[in-house]
Every structure is written in structure tokens, then in C-alpha cells.
Amino acid sequence: MTDPVRPLLTGEDARGRLLSAVDAPLPVEEIPVGDALGRILSEPIVSTLDLPPWDNSAMDGYAVHAEDTAGASPEHPVRLQVVGEVRAGGSADVTIPAGCAVRIATGAPVPSSADAIVPVESTLEARQTAADATAEPDGPPATRAESFRPGETLAESCLVAVAAAPNDHIRHRGEDVRAGASLLGAGMALGPAQIALAAGVGLAGVPVYRRPIVGVLSTGDELRHSDGVVGRRGIPDANRPGVLAACRAAGVEAVDLGIAGDSLDSIMAALRPAVDRVDALIVSGGVSVGPYDVVRNAFGVLGSVDLWRIAIQPGKPFAFGRSAPRDRDGRRVLLFGLPGNPVSTLVTFELFVRPVLQRLGGRRSVAPLTDRAVTAETLRSSRGRRGFVRVKVEQSEDGSPRRDERGRLRVSLAGGQGSHVLSSMALADGLAIVPEESRRVDPGAEVEVMWLGR
Ligand code: AMP
Numbered sequence: 271m272t273d274p275v276r277p278l279l280t281g282e283d284a285r286g287r288l289l290s291a292v293d294a295p296l297p298v299e300e301i302p303v304g305d306a307l308g309r310i311l312s313e314p315i316v317s318t319l320d321l322p323p324w325d326n327s328a329m330d331g332y333a334v335h336a337e338d339t340a341g342a343s344p345e346h347p348v349r350l351q352v353v354g355e356v357r358a359g360g361s362a363d364v365t366i367p368a369g370c371a372v373r374i375a376t377g378a379p380v381p382s383s384a385d386a387i388v389p390v391e392s393t394l395e396a397r398q399t400a401a402d403a404t405a406e407p408d409g410p411p412a413t414r415a416e417s418f419r420p421g422e423t424l425a426e427s428c429l430v431a432v433a434a435a436p437n438d439h440i441r442h443r444g445e446d447v448r449a450g451a452s453l454l455g456a457g458m459a460l461g462p463a464q465i466a467l468a469a470g471v472g473l474a475g476v477p478v479y480r481r482p483i484v485g486v487l488s489t490g491d492e493l494r495h496s497d498g499v500v501g502r503r504g505i506p507d508a509n510r511p512g513v514l515a516a517c518r519a520a521g522v523e524a525v526d527l528g529i530a531g532d533s534l535d536s537i538m539a540a541l542r543p544a545v546d547r548v549d550a551l552i553v554s555g556g557v558s559v560g561p562y563d564v565v566r567n568a569f570g571v572l573g574s575v576d577l578w579r580i581a582i583q584p585g586k587p588f589a590f591g592r593s594a595p596r597d598r599d600g601r602r603v604l605l606f607g608l609p610g611n612p613v614s615t616l617v618t619f620e621l622f623v624r625p626v627l628q629r630l631g632g633r634r635s636v637a638p639l640t641d642r643a644v645t646a647e648t649l650r651s652s653r654g655r656r657g658f659v660r661v662k663v664e665q666s667e668d669g670s671p672r673r674d675e676r677g678r679l680r681v682s683l684a685g686g687q688g689s690h691v692l693s694s695m696a697l698a699d700g701l702a703i704v705p706e707e708s709r710r711v712d713p714g715a716e717v718e719v720m721w722l723g724r
């Protein structure tokens with residue numbers, strides 16, 4: 271256990287030590303692609319297909335022999351006889367004789383005898399007969415077709431107004447993805463585009479890490495269920511719903527362990543049965559230096575306290591430990607003791623718990639999203655501790671962050687900065703970082719801001 275008179279651990283050291291306490295990610299499972307949002311790949315995704323799987327048309331238009339369109343212009347269009355049609359999902363098994371074309375849809379397979387696509391936008395209105403075209407040589411030029419009309423029947427011919435070159439508007443087999451190519455790396459989070467890609471290369475399932483399961487407990491004799499009777503001595507438990515939500519937002523499965531009182535027995539009664547079915551335990555409250563702050567004792571009973579107290583504000587009393595190896599699988603359960611003040615709870619979750627849980631879940635990138643900003647107001651913190659000040663980011667009309675000519679955000683205080691002041695936490699867009707060596711950052715100065723909820 272850290273001796274309180276020794277210098278406090280810096281946030282960076284604590285983070286490094288916490289991340290290295292995760293020795294191996296959780297086991298792997300195969301799940302349907304459609305269920306994989308937010309899950310973490312455990313192996314690279316390797317395509318079994320070429321994508322596109324065959325040459326197909328990038329445009330609605332005509333499949334042609336490029337050489338048949340040589341010299342075509344709006345003034346001197348080239349007429350091609352239309353000998354058939356290939357629809358999306360249809361067969362490309364048509365032969366195109368010289369001087370002929372086949373109507374083709376976007377995504378339809380390109381007949382092997384064609385070497386280019388003329389988009390409909392490069393043809394002239396072709397429904398008129400050859401007779402019309404020759405009967406009025408001085409009449410108004412035929413108009414450029416902009417699209418096929420829905421349900422339009424196949425014209426006998428088309429008038430190509432722009433010469434095509436070989437390969438024009440053909441999407442070649444394997445141009446996007448080659449069969450056997452490794453597409454997405456292990457440790458990557460699956461978002462909509464990654465899911466679309468996995469499905470697009472024909473995968474039904476993806477290998478992912480099991481999601482961490484985390485038990486969440488609040489401690490404090492004063493705590494009441496927020497929907498119950500609070501009375502004159504109680505306060506509603508804000509941390510448990512907050513931490514459960516923070517876990518879920520981080521892609522973790524969270525289990526509600528309820529509220530324990532300020533005694534070792536009460537806390538052990540909640541933690542002991544949970545140790546066997548979770549990967550981590552998050553306990554808020556009771557981690558400071560008071561006579562009833564017994565959470566560290568509980569961690570000591572389960573295993574060890576590896577780290578306590580960090581040079582940050584808010585959140586200094588943060589504690590971390592690990593259980594003894596479990597009989598079942600030899601794994602150690604991660605034990606997080608978060609300070610009970612609700613802002614300290616959420617800030618230390620963001621700084622130290624989220625990255626560790628995500629790393630446990632196999633995620634490679636766990637760094638917070640940060641930005642440069644200019645502060646409009648004085649930001650204060652204690653010297654010797656890194657301050658995390660709740661700030662609002664100035665927004666444009668549409669809610670997007672406003673940036674100055676150097677790309678910097680502009681921030682102002684989100685409200686009071688006491689570690690019990692939840693209202694400012696709920697309004698904050700981010701945490702402005704006041705370095706250890708300063709006690710204040712003056713208006714107009716630049717600060718780093720860590721985004722919340724991104
Ligand atoms: P502790 O860390 O137990 O010393 O608690 C510090 C402060 O946070 C005290 O004012 C507690 O009443 C308050 N607190 C602790 N746990 C919670 C909770 N779950 N919800 C709201 N406030 C809490």
C-alpha cells in the first residue's frame with residue numbers, strides 16, 4: 271500500500287501501472303456480424319471474397335465496345351443498336367455484336383464482350399427513330415438524357431454523345447478487396463462501417479473478445495435507493511446509476527450489486543459472492559482516510575491493494591487492487607475503489623477505469639479524445655495535483671464546437687467545481703486539464719481539454 275507521506279503517484283504513472291495490470295484479454299467468442307456493434311475484434315478479418323465479386327457497372331447506361339463510340343460528340347452522336355439488357359442481379363450472358371450496346375444497370379455484371387460503360391447522361395434522347403433524326407437535320411439538337419425513366423421500355427437504339435475509353439465506369443473484380451486480404455486488425459472496435467465491410471465480404475460471424483463483466487457497488491451508511499425514502503439523514507445514491515451507465519457506455523456488461531453500509535462485513539457480503547462471476551468490481555465511497563473508509567480493507571481480504579491516492583483533483587483517494595487468483599480460472603478480479611464524491615467517481619472512472627476495462631476487453635486504442643482550447647475564464651486547481659476542470663465548449667448555432675483560426679476550442683466553466691457538484695458535471699462537455707505545476711490558468715491561455723462522452 272502506498273505510504274500517504276510519500277509523494278502521490280502521478281496520473282500518468284497510475285494509468286501505466288493500471289494498464290499493465292491487465293495481463294491477458296478475455297476469452298474469444300464468435301458472434302453474428304449483426305450483433306457486433308461496439309465489440310472488439312480478436313483476430314484480423316480476412317476476406318474470403320473478391321469485392322466486387324465480378325466486374326460490374328458503376329453507372330446506369332449502356333455496355334459497349336469503346337471503339338464503336340470513337341469520335342462521338344453531341345453534334346455527331348454515334349448510334350448503337352440496343353440488343354438487350356442486363357439488370358442488377360441479372361445474367362451478363364449476352365454477346366454484343368460490333369456497333370451494338372446493351373442497356374445496363376448500376377451494379378449489374380458487365381457482359382464479357384463489352385469493355386466500357388456509357389452512362390445514360392452521355393447519351394442523347396434515343397427514343398426518336400432514325401427517320402426523325404434524319405428528317406430534321408436543322409431542327410433543335412436532341413437533348414441529353416439525364417436518366418432513364420422508371421418503367422421505360424428498351425429503346426431500339428441509343429445515341430452516344432461522348433466517346434468512351436476502355437474500362438470507363440467499370441468496377442473491376444477485387445478492386446476494393448482481394449480474397450485473402452487482411453482487412454481489419456485485432457483490437458479494433460466494430461462500428462457501422464466495419465460491420466458493413468465484414469458483411470460485405472460475406473462473413474456471417476466475427477471473432478470478438480468476450481465483454482468484461484463488472485459488478486458495481488455503492489458504499490455509505492447515508493445512501494438510499496434514489497427511488498426510495500431519503501429521510502433526514504439519507505442521500506440518494508447517485509454513483510451506482512452513474513457508474514453502471516458509464517460501464518455500459520464503455521461497452522462493458524455491468525451488474526448492479528446494490529448498496530453496502532460502511533462496515534467490512536456489509537461490503538464483503540456484497541463483494542464475496544460477486545468475485546466468482548465478474549472480471550472487475552467497482553466500489554464507490556469509503557476509500558479515503560476516515561475511520562469508516564474500509565473498502566481498502568475489503569480489497570485486502572480479497573487480494574491486495576496495489577495502488578492508492580493519485581495526484582489529481584478531483585479523485586485523489588482512488589484505489590486499485592486485484593483479488594487472489596480464482597480457483598475457477600486462475601484469473602485475478604480487478605478491484606477499483608472510487609472516491610464517493612460523485613464527480614470524483616465519474617472523473618476517476620473516465621481516467622482510470624474505462625481504459626483498463628476496455629483493454630481487458632481487448633481494445634487496442636483506449637486513449638481519451640483530447641483537443642486544444644482557449645479558456646475564457648480562470649481555471650483553478652491545487653498545485654502539485656493535475657486538475658480536471660469541468661468546462662463547457664462554446665458551440666455554433668448547429669451545436670458543433672466553435673473553433674478559432676488556429677482550430678482551438680473555446681471553453682468556460684460549466685459551474686461550481688467542488689467534487690460534490692454534480693450539476694456542473696452533467697452540463698460539462700469536457701475536462702480542462704490544469705498542469706500539476708500551476709495553480710491557475712488565466713483567461714486567454716491555452717489548455718488541453720479531454721472530451722466527455724465521446
Ligand atoms: P466517501 O468517499 O465515502 O468519503 O464519500 C464522500 C462524499 O461522497 C460524501 O459526502 C458521501 O455522502 C458522498 N457519496 C458517497 N457515495 C455516494 C453515492 N453513491 N451517491 C452520492 N453521494 C455519495
Ligand code: MG
Pocket residue numbers: 489490491532555556610
Ligand atoms: Mg462514505
